[in-house]
Ligand SMILES: *[C@@H]1O[C@H](CO)[C@@H](O)[C@H](O)[C@H]1NC(C)=O
Ligand SMILES: *[C@@H]1O[C@H](CO)[C@@H](O)[C@H](O)[C@H]1NC(C)=O
């Protein structure tokens with residue numbers, strides 16, 4: 228097993244974890260491909276009691292139209308305005324189009340006090356400082372300080388980690404270090420709990436840290452608990468055993484409380500009787516794709532992919548939205564779920580996954596922020612394959628989102644996966660420039676975008 232094969236394996240795990248970001252599946256997606264089920268609403272403008280909503284399985288927009296027409300034939304004469312509701316279609320104009328002045332590839336983001344290969348690195352603010360939350364963190368070999376000089380092999384790993392971001396977008400300071408000498412490595416940020424059956428074969432798809440209380444430096448971390456069943460018969464396992472075979476099981480999405488202990492953000496509590504709240508067998512994986520502390524309201528918004536039973540390249544790439552007032556982030560009962568533009572926010576947990584209840588399609592994991600410069604929200608993401616870096620915009624977090632503008636095309640390192648867009652808006656609060664990072668085969672690459 229070589230180092231690069233090990234890293235590739237980890238990337239593939241993440242690929243499964245995050246839906247289909249960069250999975251090498253056939254990509255014939257066009258705007259005519261809709262979800263496997265389309266909601267067909269037959270609306271009476273004069274008598275709402277006569278209106279019906281039916282869910283029909285379809286494979287294309289053309290089929291959806293046919294289905295709608297068939298329903299029309301059975302509807303009474305008073306019912307009309309048949310609509311295939313798709314709240315995910317891009318809408319409006321992206322103000323960034325033709326307004327990207329300059330994009331500079333700055334280099335790799337590295338830690339100045341440790342050495343690992345890793346992914347994600349979503350930026351979140353706590354008590355006035357910014358931190359990045361990484362996913363799988365593969366330690367470099369003992370004593371190695373330059374990840375490009377890391378010899379092949381598996382040298383240990385944790386499933387997530389946290390670092391302090393600095394004024395230099397290429398430098399982070401790793402936190403929660405172990406005692407390895409001469410170079411320490413990071414400890415896991417969200418702890419496993421053996422009482423819940425968790426082992427080091429469990430992963431945590433961590434997204435952003437969102438501030439709950441600035442005074443005390445308390446935050447909430449959203450994550451997805453995943454189990455890797457290791458049968459050790461196929462290729463190899465993430466814990467370094469050879470001839471293993473990992474298969475992935477999504478368990479549930481949850482939250483942890485993060486507090487400053489000795490000025491270092493530390494997970495002090497995981498919520499839910501099993502350490503998660505939203506069962507991935509039934510509900511969206513809230514927070515797994517994007518988590519954002521809205522700068523213009525009291526809310527935290529969390530986006531996630533559909534539950535595990537939803538299959539199919541197109542359907543798993545829809546995003547579902549929930550929100551909570553930041554101060555209530557640890558109270559499951561305070562969350563609200565978005566049922567689509569027509570039904571709005573509800574206390575009832577969303578259990579219908581279609582183009583009406585979804586807010587957008589096809590961004591994979593990314594990061595949202597409010598741009599002073601553009602006067603709207605920007606979502607930095609890498610789509611679901613291909614290594615292109617995109618930004619889409621919206622006036623409201625519920626959408627609709629504009630079409631994407633591509634700002635960069637990354638070159639995959641060793642044919643690895645490129646995914647997970649991160650925004651670093653704190654580096655230029657005017658928003659005239661924006662630093663963006665993303666994962667390229669377990670290296671974090673950094674760009675600076677200058678807007679016209
Ligand atoms: C899908 O893409 C492949 C490769 O580009 C092409 O050969 C095939 O015809 C496409 N299929 C459809 C249904 O468009
Ligand atoms: C783009 O930005 C870089 C770094 O600031 C600068 O060196 C370069 O001249 C700029 N290019 C253009 C075309 O403005």
Ligand SMILES: *[C@@H]1O[C@H](CO)[C@@H](O)[C@H](O)[C@H]1NC(C)=O
Pocket residue numbers: 339340393398399400
């Ligand atoms: C790493 O960077 C931080 C922030 O710039 C700095 O305070 C610290 O001294 C640096 N550590 C090392 C080992 O260079």
Ligand SMILES: *[C@@H]1O[C@H](CO)[C@@H](O)[C@H](O)[C@H]1NC(C)=O
Pocket residue numbers: 458460461462472473474
């Ligand atoms: C891994 O194990 C699963 C379950 O035993 C099996 O279905 C799958 O084919 C195996 N994959 C490989 C690559 O061996």
